[in-house]
Amino acid sequence: MRVDVVHNVTKLNDAMAQQIRETLREKRIFCLNLISSPGSGKTTILERTLDHLRDELRCAVIVGDLATSIDAYRMAEYAPTIQINTDGGCHLDAAMVSTALESLKLDELDVLFIENVGNLVCPVGFDLGQDVKVGILSVTEGEDKVAKYPRIWREASIVLLNKIDLAPFVFFNRTKFYADLEQVNALLPVIEMSATKGDGVSRFCDWILREREDRLAIRR
């Protein structure tokens, strides 16, 4: 009984995500859905990335949080930002994104970043109409999070391994991280990053530019 309902909720969500996907394709907007635990550095990564892309692409951000608008205020310095407060909800869904899109000028956009609620589990199951999911792990969380939370790494198109500057201070086993990741998703690219220091940000931006070009070429 419960399973049926969950299934229906997902089906409704999928249909709405597909509509979002079609709208974004039509407007030639490349969309990334950023997923990680709380505190992995999503917001700082986005700030750096937006700053870096500023002259090349027109970006906007939809940011989801349970409460507060802390992240939106931080981001708004760099790009138009829409805050979604889920009021305790553990993930963004396509209906929330769809509503947020109404407040953005889609004709003036090249890239849309969606910063999901900090949660390595539930957001993975909800399609938001994105082109790619970006999975973020910080070294302070431990390399065992690859094996323990496999679904996000399976569905991601790229992994950002953040806070790499802290690796010497924590017991992060890099060999095990890469071995486990290869088991879950063999061809997944990884960018080692320190968002606070700026390392790896330009590599991520290059990846975004390339990936966006590739997808726009396919859509033609």
Next chain:
Amino acid sequence: MRVDVVHNVTKLNDAMAQQIRETLREKRIFCLNLISSPGSGKTTILERTLDHLRDELRCAVIVGDLATSIDAYRMAEYAPTIQINTDGGCHLDAAMVSTALESLKLDELDVLFIENVGNLVCPVGFDLGQDVKVGILSVTEGEDKVAKYPRIWREASIVLLNKIDLAPFVFFNRTKFYADLEQVNALLPVIEMSATKGDGVSRFCDWILREREDRLAIRR
């Protein structure tokens, strides 16, 4: 419609949690439900705590994970451990705990630790029949997690602020952390901890001993 179903699921869970609570009271077992993001250090904290309490109290652990038995193997060195694999589920519920209890010798137990799935959102909403919720935050996640994920700090009986040895290397604002926590839950005790170095573990164990005595006295 969806709200109704969620409400019913919670109601069923609450009833089962109440049964667990009564069983544990009857057996004079003090039960702690540990909740945090992935990678905050729950497992290491538990290893240290179990090691420290070994001569004073008979402990057992129920550990929830989406996949793998990594944590259970780590814990089993110190105490009887039951692994629950949620198979992608984002939290433990009372039915899972109830089943796990069947595998434990309750007459030979003083303390039951439940290590929830790493998730700062969903586990908070599911009563497991515990006496207390323990909220864990690591300094590497950032002090803004108090304001952004308020419910866990509101419902916790104690906060462990872990990885305190890394505070000099990250931008953790201790003043803001304590100010925000006071807004959410003014009387909440905090133990600053470095589980890997062992700092703060004995204070946590003292708290467990005291809290357990207090609750057993009330139950009499």
